[in-house]
Amino acid sequence: MADVNLDEKDFEILRWLDREGDVDVDELSEKLGISPSTVYYRMEKYREQGIIDGKVPQLDQKKLGLNLTAISEIKSEYGPGYDEIGERLSNLSGVQTAYFMLGEKSFILIAHLRDHDHLQKFVDDIIHTEGVSHSATHIVLKTFKDEPRLLVNYEDEDLEALRS
Amino acid sequence: MADVNLDEKDFEILRWLDREGDVDVDELSEKLGISPSTVYYRMEKYREQGIIDGKVPQLDQKKLGLNLTAISEIKSEYGPGYDEIGERLSNLSGVQTAYFMLGEKSFILIAHLRDHDHLQKFVDDIIHTEGVSHSATHIVLKTFKDEPRLLVNYEDEDLEALRS
DNA sequence: CGCGTCTTCGACGTGCTCGTCGGTGCAGGC
DNA sequence: GCCTGCACCGACGAGCACGTCGAAGACGCG
Numbered sequence: 321m322a323d324v325n326l327d328e329k330d331f332e333i334l335r336w337l338d339r340e341g342d343v344d345v346d347e348l349s350e351k352l353g354i355s356p357s358t359v360y361y362r363m364e365k366y367r368e369q370g371i372i373d374g375k376v377p378q379l380d381q382k383k384l385g386l387n388l389t390a391i392s393e394i395k396s397e398y399g400p401g402y403d404e405i406g407e408r409l410s411n412l413s414g415v416q417t418a419y420f421m422l423g424e425k426s427f428i429l430i431a432h433l434r435d436h437d438h439l440q441k442f443v444d445d446i447i448h449t450e451g452v453s454h455s456a457t458h459i460v461l462k463t464f465k466d467e468p469r470l471l472v473n474y475e476d477e478d479l480e481a482l483r484s
Numbered sequence: 485m486a487d488v489n490l491d492e493k494d495f496e497i498l499r500w501l502d503r504e505g506d507v508d509v510d511e512l513s514e515k516l517g518i519s520p521s522t523v524y525y526r527m528e529k530y531r532e533q534g535i536i537d538g539k540v541p542q543l544d545q546k547k548l549g550l551n552l553t554a555i556s557e558i559k560s561e562y563g564p565g566y567d568e569i570g571e572r573l574s575n576l577s578g579v580q581t582a583y584f585m586l587g588e589k590s591f592i593l594i595a596h597l598r599d600h601d602h603l604q605k606f607v608d609d610i611i612h613t614e615g616v617s618h619s620a621t622h623i624v625l626k627t628f629k630d631e632p633r634l635l636v637n638y639e640d641e642d643l644e645a646l647r648s
Numbered sequence: 649c650g651c652g653t654c655t656t657c658g659a660c661g662t663g664c665t666c667g668t669c670g671g672t673g674c675a676g677g678c
Numbered sequence: 679g680c681c682t683g684c685a686c687c688g689a690c691g692a693g694c695a696c697g698t699c700g701a702a703g704a705c706g707c708g
Contacts, residue, residue, distance in 0.1 A: 324547055334543065341539040344695060355657045360697070362655095371547045375505040375539040379498065379634045383488055383535045385646045386634075389583065391592060410629035413639040418628035419553065428555060428624075432634070434645060460592075464582035465574035468632055470543045470550075470596070475577040481598060482549045508665065519687045524667070526685090 324369055326483060329354070331471075333362055334371075335479070338471040341375055378468060386432040388439060389460035392446060394427040397453045405451040412445045414438070488533055490647060493518070495635075497526055498535075499643070502635040505539055542632060550596040552603060553624035556610060558591040561617045569615040576609045578602070 326334075332352055336343055345363070349356040366372040381387075396405050402420060409427055410418040417430040429446075433439050439457075446455050467473055490498075496516055500507055509527070513520040530536040545551075560569050566584060573591055574582040581594040593610075597603050603621075610619050631637055 326548075334548075337541045338543060341541050345697095346695065356695090357658075357697085357699095358656050364697090369547065371544050373542045373544065375541050376632050377501045377505050377539050378537045379502060380535050380537065381634065383533065384490075384498075384634070391583070391585070406626070406628040413642050414637060415629065416634070416637050417630050419555070419624040420626040420628060421555070422623040422625040424622070427628075432637075434642075438642070438645070458588070459586040460583040461586040462570070462584040464570040464584060464591075465579065466581050468540050470545065470548070470580070473578055473580050473596075478577050478598075478602070481602070509667095510665070520665095521667085521669095521688070522686050525687095528667090 324371065326371075328483060330362060330366075331479060331483060333359065334366070335471050337363075337372070338469045341469075376468070381432050385434055388433040388435060389463060390429075390431050390433055390439060390442065390457050391460065392427075392429040392431070392443075392455055392457040394429065394446060394452055394456075395425065395454040396427070396451045398425070401451060405449070408449050408451070409446070412442070412449070414442055488535065490535075492647065494526060494530075495643060495647060497523065498530070499635050501527075501536070502633045505633075540632070545596050549598055552597040552599060553627060554593075554595045554597055554603060554606065554621050555624065556591075556593040556595070556607075556619055556621040558593065558610060558616055558620075559589065559618040560591070560615045562589070565615060569613070572613050572615070573610070576606070576613070578606055 329352070333348060336348055336351065343351075345356050345359050348354075349359045352359070363372070381389075394409065396402065402425075406418060406420055406427060409415065409429055412429070412431075414431040414433055415429050416432060417428075419428045420426075421428060431442055433442055439459075443455070443457055446452060446457070471479065493516070497512060500512055500515065507515075509520050509523050512518075513523045516523070527536070545553075558573065560566065566589075570582060570584055570591060573579065573593055576593070576595075578595040578597055579593050580596060581592075583592040584590075585592060595606055597606055603623075607619070607621055610616060610621070635643065
């Protein structure tokens with residue numbers, strides 16, 4: 321459940337996979353100087369342990385017409401039932417990410433939308449969600465970075481610290 | 485550059501790919517009742533047009549030891565040079581997403597971190613970034629949703645509206 | 649030392665996927 | 679009416695990536 325023991329070799333493999341999702345076992349084996357069957361053996365474990373859960377094709381938001389990114393900060397009525405509200409918000413059409421923030425009793429949503437009409441519908445959806453008492457939605461003017469790959473974002477130093 | 489003309493069939497293919505990244509051409513062909521070569525033909529176009537840009541293996545943050553998610557709101561000094569500051573912030577170790585917000589002259593960063601030590605280093609990095617005048621970093625208490633796949637987040641109605 | 653488990657290795661075959669190709673039909677332009 | 683381009687189809691073959699297996703090395707533990 322928590323974390324798993326991963327040595328240097330594991331991280332080498334995972335970094336390659338992360339960076340270039342399309343590498344196959346033989347290629348990896350060659351790059352790292354490890355036998356293909358060993359690479360296979362390790363990758364099998366990652367899957368079993370749930371460290372890797374399938375592959376996701378990267379779709380281009382803008383080319384699909386989702387030109388607008390919105391961030392909403394949402395406050396809910398005081399009391400229990402956060403989980404339910406969180407679930408409801410998560411299920412709103414267009415929501416990609418839903419966080420519950422420490423200390424502020426508020427949710428953060430990230431959504432990708434088509435245009436202003438879509439945005440209006442989205443805000444309506446939020447307002448009409450049961451338990452929501454206040455919301456503020458902000459528009460992203462420029463996306464400097466939106467990196468679906470995980471490990472490429474870290475300096476070597478930080479990655480080394482992840483080994484156990 | 486902008487969006488592309490995608491018909492219903494295109495969206496069927498893309499939704500399948502998005503939902504189950506591991507389907508192959510033959511499988512898709514069978515599910516949709518289209519010839520394999522046609523599926524291939526269309527998918528080739530998606531790649532050419534950049535609608536699909538490779539596949540990314542899904543790594544589990546928590547199992548890798550990245551248990552902490554932080555959201556930072558950052559204000560910069562008044563004046564030009566936003567692009568540079570945005571770039572600098574994007575390159576900080578651990579940052580996965582960096583947005584520049586409309587109207588508020590501020591940046592939003594999303595980062596995945598190991599622990600409080602790592603968080604401290606992260607905040608330090610932000611503070612020491614040239615051009616940053618103010619920052620507030622919030623901790624995510626619970627992640628309700630963090631869906632790397634794009635299209636699964638939308639109701640049918642909204643997807644239909646994307647067709648042109 | 650001796651046992652068991654984990655890890656690595658190289659070899660192997662085979663099933664399957666990819667990508668190509670030739671041909672067809674449709675639509676639009678001139 | 680013809681030509682061109684686009685979308686689609688079905689068949690085909692070559693390559694190869696996957697996954698298995700048996701054996702051997704490394705390691706920990708009693």
